[in-house]
Amino acid sequence: xxxxxxxxxxxxxxxxxxxxxxxxxxxxxxxxxxxxxxxxxxxxxxxxxxxxxxxxxxxxxxxxxxxxxxxxxxxxxxxxxxxxxxxxxxxxxxxxxxxxxxxxxxxxxxxxxxxxxxxxxxxxxxxxxxxxxxxxxxxxxxxxxxxxxxxxxxxxxxxxxxxxxxxxxxxxxxxxxxxxxxxxxxxxxxxxxxxxxxxxxxxxxxxxxxxxxxxxxxxxxxxxxxxxxxxxxxxxxxxxxxxxxxxxxxxxxxxxxxxxxxxxxxxxxxxxxxxxxxxxxxxxxxxxxxxxxxxxxxxxxxxxxxxxxxxxxxxxxxxxxxxxxxxxxxxxxxxxxxxxxxxxxxxxxxxxxxxxxxxxxxxxxxxxxxxxxxxxxxxxxxxxx
Amino acid sequence: xxxxxxxxxxxxxxxxxxxxxxxxxxxxxxxxxxxxxxxxxxxxxxxxxxxxxxxxxxxxxxxxxxxxxxxxxxxxxxxxxxxxxxxxxxxxxxxxxxxxxxxxxxxxxxxxxxxxxxxxxxxxxxxxxxxxxxxxxxxxxxxxxxxxxxxxxxxxxxxxxxxxxxxxxxxxxxxxxxxxxxxxxxxxxxxxxxxxxxxxxxxxxxxxxxxxxxxxxxxxxxxxxxxxxxxxxxxxxxxxxxxxxxxxxxxxxxxxxxxxxxxxxxxxxxxxxxxxxxxxxxxxxxxxxxxxxxxxxxxxxxxxxxxxxxxxxxxxxxxxxxxxxxxxxxxxxxxxxxxxxxxxxxxxxxxxxxxxxxxxxxxxxxxxxxxxxxxxxxxxxxxxxxxxxxxxxxxxx
Numbered sequence: 189x190x191x192x193x194x195x196x197x198x199x200x201x202x203x204x205x206x207x208x209x210x211x212x213x214x215x216x217x218x219x220x221x222x223x224x225x226x227x228x229x230x231x232x233x234x235x236x237x238x239x240x241x242x243x244x245x246x247x248x249x250x251x252x253x254x255x256x257x258x259x260x261x262x263x264x265x266x267x268x269x270x271x272x273x274x275x276x277x278x279x280x281x282x283x284x285x286x287x288x289x290x291x292x293x294x295x296x297x298x299x300x301x302x303x304x305x306x307x308x309x310x311x312x313x314x315x316x317x318x319x320x321x322x323x324x325x326x327x328x329x330x331x332x333x334x335x336x337x338x339x340x341x342x343x344x345x346x347x348x349x350x351x352x353x354x355x356x357x358x359x360x361x362x363x364x365x366x367x368x369x370x371x372x373x374x375x376x377x378x379x380x381x382x383x384x385x386x387x388x389x390x391x392x393x394x395x396x397x398x399x400x401x402x403x404x405x406x407x408x409x410x411x412x413x414x415x416x417x418x419x420x421x422x423x424x425x426x427x428x429x430x431x432x433x434x435x436x437x438x439x440x441x442x443x444x445x446x447x448x449x450x451x452x453x454x455x456x457x458x459x460x461x462x463x464x465x466x467x468x469x470x471x472x473x474x475x476x477x478x479x480x481x482x483x484x485x486x487x488x489x490x491x492x493x494x495x496x497x498x499x500x501x502x503x504x505x506x507x508x509x510x511x512x513x514x515x516x517x518x519x520x521x522x523x524x525x526x527x528x529x530x531x532x533x534x535x536x537x538x539x540x541x542x543x544x545x546x547x548x549x550x551x552x553x554x555x556x557x558x559x560x561x562x563x564x565x566x567x568x569x570x571x572x573x
Numbered sequence: 574x575x576x577x578x579x580x581x582x583x584x585x586x587x588x589x590x591x592x593x594x595x596x597x598x599x600x601x602x603x604x605x606x607x608x609x610x611x612x613x614x615x616x617x618x619x620x621x622x623x624x625x626x627x628x629x630x631x632x633x634x635x636x637x638x639x640x641x642x643x644x645x646x647x648x649x650x651x652x653x654x655x656x657x658x659x660x661x662x663x664x665x666x667x668x669x670x671x672x673x674x675x676x677x678x679x680x681x682x683x684x685x686x687x688x689x690x691x692x693x694x695x696x697x698x699x700x701x702x703x704x705x706x707x708x709x710x711x712x713x714x715x716x717x718x719x720x721x722x723x724x725x726x727x728x729x730x731x732x733x734x735x736x737x738x739x740x741x742x743x744x745x746x747x748x749x750x751x752x753x754x755x756x757x758x759x760x761x762x763x764x765x766x767x768x769x770x771x772x773x774x775x776x777x778x779x780x781x782x783x784x785x786x787x788x789x790x791x792x793x794x795x796x797x798x799x800x801x802x803x804x805x806x807x808x809x810x811x812x813x814x815x816x817x818x819x820x821x822x823x824x825x826x827x828x829x830x831x832x833x834x835x836x837x838x839x840x841x842x843x844x845x846x847x848x849x850x851x852x853x854x855x856x857x858x859x860x861x862x863x864x865x866x867x868x869x870x871x872x873x874x875x876x877x878x879x880x881x882x883x884x885x886x887x888x889x890x891x892x893x894x895x896x897x898x899x900x901x902x903x904x905x906x907x908x909x910x911x912x913x914x915x916x917x918x919x920x921x922x923x924x925x926x927x928x929x930x931x932x933x934x935x936x937x938x939x940x941x942x943x944x945x946x947x948x949x950x951x952x953x954x955x956x957x958x959x960x961x962x963x964x965x966x967x968x969x970x
Contacts, residue, residue, distance in 0.1 A: 221696035228695045235697045395603035399610065406944065409951035411912035413923055414943045421936045425624045426617045506713035513715075513916050520716055527723065539724035546712050546720065553711035 250543070253279030257286070265534040281540040284532045291526065292544070295362015295517050301354060305365045308342045312372075320559065322566060335376055342369075358436035362517035364548065366436075370443055370508040370518065375501050377444040382451025382500075383490075387481065389452065390459055400452070407449035412507050416442045420514045439511045447504045454496035458489035491567050498560035502553045509549070520545050621937065630934045637662070643928055645920035647836055658929050665925030666946060672842055672921065673908040679847035680907060681900075684854025691859045702855065709852035714910050717849050721841035722917045732828045741821045743829055749840055750822040753833040759816040766809035770801040777801070838919035842911065850907045854900065861896035862888065894965045901958045905951050922946060 209215055222232045255263040255273070264281035265271025273279075285292070294302050315334040318324040346369075349355035361369075388400035407415065419442030423433055433441075462485055470480040490497070512521030523541040526532065591597055625632055637659035644654050649667045652660060690702035709717070727746055730736065735743040735750070743750045774797070781792040810817065822832025865888050873883040914921035923943060930939045 221694070224694060231693070231695050231698050235695075235701055238701075393599045393603050395607055399606065405952075406948065409948040410944055411909040411923065411947060413912045413915065414940065414947070417923075417927070417930075417943075418940050421930065422940060425621045425936060428620050429624065429627070502711070506711075509713040509715045510913070513913075520713065520719070524719065524723075535728045538727070539720070542716060542720050542724050546716050549713055549716065550708065550711045554707065557711070 249278060250280050253277065254282050254540075255279060256282050258283040259287070261530075261532050261534045261537075264532070264536055264540075269534060271534065278536060280543065281532070281534065281536045284526075284537050284540055285544045287532070288526050288529075288541075291363060292519060292522055293363050294365050295522050296360045297362070297365070298354070298356060298360065301348070301356055304345045304348070304353070304356075308338075308345055309365075309368075311338060311341070312368075339373075339376070358434055361436065363522045364519045366511075366516065367505075367508050367518045367520075370440060370511065371501075371505045373440050374443045374447045374504045374508070378447035378451045378500070378504065379497070381444070381448035383455050383486065385448060385452035386455035386459060389456055404449045404452050407446055408453065412442075412446050412510055413513060415446045416510060416514050418442065419445075435516065439514065439516055443504065443508060443511070446507070447500060450500050450503065451497065454493050454500055455489065457496060458491075458493035459485065461492050462489050494564055494567065495560055498556055502556050505552060505556070506549065519548060625937075628934065632935075632937065634938055636929075636933050636935050636938070639933070641929075642932070645925065646918065647839060647920060658933070661925050661929065662922065662942065665920055665922040668839075668914075668919065668925075669908070669911050669921040669923075672839060672846065672911050672914070672919070673904075676843055676846040676850065676907050676911065677904050679843070680850040680854055680903075683847060683851035685858050687851060688855035688858025689862070691855060692862055706852045706855050709849055710856070712849075714845060714849045715913050715916060717845040718841055718913055718917060721844045722837060726837040726841055733825075735824055735829055737824070741819075741832075743822055743824060743832075745829075746837065748834045748836040750829045750832045750834045752819040752821045753831075755818045755820050757816040757818065759813040762813050763806050763809050763817070766806045767802070770803075770805040774798040774801045836919075838914070838917050841917060842914050842919050846907050846910055849910070850903055853903050853906075857896055857899045857903065858892075861892040864895045865891045897965070898958055898962060901954055901961075905954050908950060909947065 210219060223229045258264070262271045263273070263283050266273045266275055266277050268275060290299075290302070294305050297305060312334075315330060315338060319327070319330050319334055324330075344350055345353070346361070347356060347358075385400050385404055388396050389404060391397050391400070416439060419438045420435065423438050423441070427433065466484055466488065467480060470484040475483065508518055509520040511518050512524065517525060523545045526541060527538045592601075622632075638657050640654075641656050641658050641661045642654050643661075645652055645661065645664055645668075647668065648664045649671060650660075650664060652664050687702045687705050690698045691706065693699050693702070726748075729744060729746045732745045732747050735745040737743055741752050777792075777797055778794055781794045781797075785791055820831050820833075822829045822834075869887050869891065870883055873887045874880075878886070911921055912923040915924040915927055918924065926939045926943055930936055
């Protein structure tokens with residue numbers, strides 16, 4: 189048997205050597221993500237300069253120089269402006285936001301009755317959270333409570349006039365409460381109406397199709413503010429004498445109309461994406477039109493367009509701020525109204541109030557878009573090509 | 574009794590009630606809907622006529638010839654309070670177009686930069702672009718307008734302490750003052766030169782792409798076009814004896830003199846619409862570029878096409894096919910959002926219409942004018958979009 193000389197083969201392992209410095213850790217990350225090419229280096233330097241120019245003054249204005257407490261405009265104005273701050277001072281006036289916080293939430297709702305909107309808010313959250321978490325069972329019951337029982341209960345709770353609750357007229361409503369009511373009702377109305385309009389636009393009946401198409405195209409073609417004007421100026425003209433519609437209700441009608449048209453187009457996109465074979469399969473099983481839509485087409489179509497639906501919701505939520513133009517005090521409206529409060533008027537008050545309102549809107553919209561991303565991944569059954 | 578299954582139910586032998594025929598039922602449904610709609614419209618019309626009669630408002634568009642009696646802050650055509658309501662609406666319409674066009678240009682530039690930035694391999698640039706998009710997409714446009722109007726522009730210094738900007742511009746709480754070009758005799762030639770330059774470059778670009786299709790040779794399109802569009806007018810300007818001069822704003826003791834001024838209303842609306850819409854355009858651009866499959870780039874590289882040329886010849890044309898339809902609808906959104914001008918008093922179509930509505934009470938007429946103008950804009954845009962889609966659609970086997 190032939191034996192090989194194997195002296196040159198190592199029998200023990202070499203100790204691991206450290207990876208090259210340039211390929212691991214922070215250095216590598218910096219090289220790869222910030223300084224990969226000369227062009228990247230230039231861009232990075234520009235971005236850092238931009239941040240250095242922008243970020244420190246912003247943080248200083250928002251937090252360090254901000255006045256957090258105080259009972260009047262004095263803490264938010266310089267000596268020359270009649271306040272107590274040194275000359276050249278500029279910072280956010282969070283004391284203003286703090287003092288007006290209740291108003292920002294409830295508007296001019298009577299102070300003694302504010303537990304009512306607060307209770308509605310708590311109930312809303314208590315019903316919404318289990319609705320949003322997929323693991324919690326009894327979704328059907330939850331949906332009935334949220335979309336049928338809660339609105340009726342809220343209606344009586346907020347408006348009052350029954351069970352010894354004092355009547356609170358809608359012009360007193362305001363703040364975040366109005367923003368949320370408008371968007372909740374808008375969302376709850378626009379989804380079913382949008383679905384009906386979308387089905388109507390794809391219907392085989394020419395008259396129905398034409399009516400739906402005209403409605404959708406007209407509403408989508410004009411700005412929301414003209415729709416709101418229409419609702420607030422023309423609705424009283426359309427109704428017989430003596431029949432009036434509450435201003436708040438008019439805004440609700442306008443917003444819901446507007447959102448329905450947009451929703452219809454989103455849903456139509458989903459309907460078009462469903463292969464014809466699905467409808468034909470349903471037909472061959474002997475399902476009627478509504479059964480076919482409810483059991484086969486809509487569940488698939490709606491799932492496809494969840495991002496579009498949520499985008500419409502977000503758009504609707506942002507658009508509710510427009511009602512401040514027709515003289516209602518939603519969150520933005522009430523914040524703006526408080527700029528003219530002589531107790532707090534100072535050069536930094538408007539910006540502070542707007543930053544607060546902007547942050548609140550941002551929080552809701554960003555939350556919605558994140559949740560839609562989560563649902564999209566959750567509902568994705570792997571049908572994607 | 575036996576049923577002969579081989580004979581299908583004939584048409585002359587209806588098996589059930591006529592109401593079970595889907596066609597008949599369809600007509601019945603449509604008839605009922607139409608009837609209800611007609612009744613509703615009739616009810617609304619009679620109510621409206623009665624209400625108008627009671628309020629003593631004459632219907633019809635005759636009021637457009639009445640004296641307006643109000644002033645508008647900024648107007649592209651001559652307008653005094655003695656002008657007619659009709660002219661006021663034209664002023665409003667032109668202002669809408671002005672803010673829409675300038676906003677669209679700026680929003681497109683910012684949007685494309687941010688959209689490309691989001692795809693950058695540079696971590697910092699990508700994150701900055703993402704923060705920009707996430708911030709502006711999730712705030713109401715109205716709030717952005719107020720942010721500029723009452724948050725930033727209103728707290729700028731008085732005119733006498735105006736902040737100086739480059740290019741002889743000044744900014745203060747009354748707006749932005751900038752040098753106004755003064756056109757002397759002979760300046761029309763520059764304009765003609767520009768038009769000729771643009772037309773010539775279009776023809777040259779067509780010729781160049783035809784040539785490239787035939788021979789594969791690329792002509793220097795970019796430089797020729799630049800020469801035609803910029804060089805030709807500049808040359809004319811020099812030849813005509815420099816007929817354009819600038820009326821520069823000068824900071825005096827109390828106020829600025831000379832130059833042109835755009836008010837804070839226009840500025841804040843323009844800035845807000847640009848920044849807000851740019852966030853959406855950025856997302857469209859990102860989706861468009863990512864929609865071009867990586868195989869296309871790889872194939873181009875495999876053929877030895879340089880990276881810059883790959884972007885220009887392979888990625889961009891295909892990305893544009895995805896980008897342009899949603900982009901046009903964003904332009905339309907910007908135009909519609911310009912109606913928020915009414916909140917800060919910029920005299921656009923809706924703001925002027927609102928003023929007239931308050932003065933005359935002609936609600937139906939004003940709202941109908943709004944609807945017609947905006948519908949015309951949006952329908953013509955969607956016609957263009959359909960035409961473009963048909964032209965650019967992928968021709969498949």
